[in-house]
Amino acid sequence: MADHAHEEHSEQHYIRIWAILLALLVVSILGPMLEIQAVTLVTAFGIALVKAYLVVKHFMHLNVQPQYVTYLLATALVFMLLLFAGTAPDVMKWEGQHWSKPANERPASDAGGSHH
Amino acid sequence: MRPIANTRSAAGIPTGRLAVWWVLASEIVIFGGILASYIMNRLSHDWWADYAANTSTPIGAFNTFVLLTSSLSAVLAHAAAERGDGKLAARRLLYTIAGGGVFLCVKAYEWTMEISHGFTISANGFWSFYYTAAGVHASHVIAGMILMAFVARDAAKNAELHRVELVGIYWHFVDVVWIFLFPLLYIAK
Structure with a gap:
């Protein structure tokens, strides 16, 4: 039972990470619309780094290798x-x-x- | 007959998983080489921004959404496989394959539009990089879909469930590559 609860939690965790990734995607699209170069760089490439980090850590589980x-x-x-x-x-x-x-x-x- | 090398551990992790990480290390050099070459050319050719303005941000964003979502179903398949539910893992892998299919269909539509406007692979340096980078990436999507179909077939019979994680790691990497291709080809204009 405890295991089951743990698994449910972990699936919710993955869904939460996915939601964060989608939110970051929206920011990376909206950022460049301000047409300020520094903002574009941060929102496009800074956010790409954050998204990649989240996928590598939480989906690929590199941190537990x-x-x-x-x-x-x-x-x-x-x-x-x-x-x-x-x-x-x-x-x-x-x-x-x-x-x-x-x-x-x-x-x-x-x-x-x-x-x- | 069972494969003998992929479940034993000689290096602290199952050998099959270590093999996947080795593949990804070589993939980093392949995609890294393409992206690094693109970046150095893009930075030294200001006018490529005019060419990049012709790529469709909504289409690129939609495909990013599709790949991120397919990665979610891949990791959920892994979660199902970990608790021994092969049927659910197989179903979730099929969702991931479907995501790959949607991605490729959108890409086919996008390329058709661009080529019909004269933006072919030989139009100029930007479009050469555009089709090469996205094409190499798309070929990895196709390879992942085929691999996943084999893994799902076995997983549905509760066999070789550890492979669900292995093919998932590969798929997430393909997702990560797209995470960088998206701003490079669609956002920086």
């Missing part, structure tokens, strides 16, 4: 950041100390022929 599982996933994230750090300068900068991109790779050429 052995610690090394978190390290395993974190290692993959670090590799993703390494990829970003290693390639972003090439993509995001148009010139550096001893190099510059050819004219056909510069912003103006990319804008051509793309509007529909």
Whole structure:
């Protein structure tokens, strides 16, 4: 009986987390309507982080796995950041100390022929 | 004949679950690579905001709602499996599969509209990323639905109930990826 009560509680817990996720979804849609860049960043990407945290913790139960599982996933994230750090300068900068991109790779050429 | 490797524990958790976490670690690199490449390109091409303005926020939001809800039914299936109710777990997995089906139908409608307006995968860098990221994600949704159908078939016979949790962990990850795709492709305009 006690077990049954516990299970009911845990199902209610999942439904509560789902309701919070939906509320956060609404905020992430309404936030950018204010058209303030800082608010858009916080409501769109800040809330995405919170939603991901809630899903990972409460639905995937990462917090009750052995610690090394978190390290395993974190290692993959670090590799993703390494990829970003290693390639972003090439993509995001148009010139550096001893190099510059050819004219056909510069912003103006990319804008051509793309509007529909 | 029973599979021998997925229920024993050599690392503190059942080997099957550890395998799922390993899969997800590799998926982080796959999706992380796509998202990181998109972000660095988006930040260095201001005018992509004009292209992004053509994506439909209501459609993206509706699909986010669908995926979050399908994740709820997946975790409720896990709860049912934990107390040995295979039939209920199977039914809840079927709800999750249905959620995946709705997601894909909406996506098919959305892509049809966009392609008919000339926003094809080769239109420009933004749309290339848009179709690649959402396409790779959608292929994971399809894979999850197929896996879940097999797990549900066994669960309905009260067999291999531990797999309900394993396929659920995978599905939640696909949900998490969409949680990041939604603001990147639909909100930041």
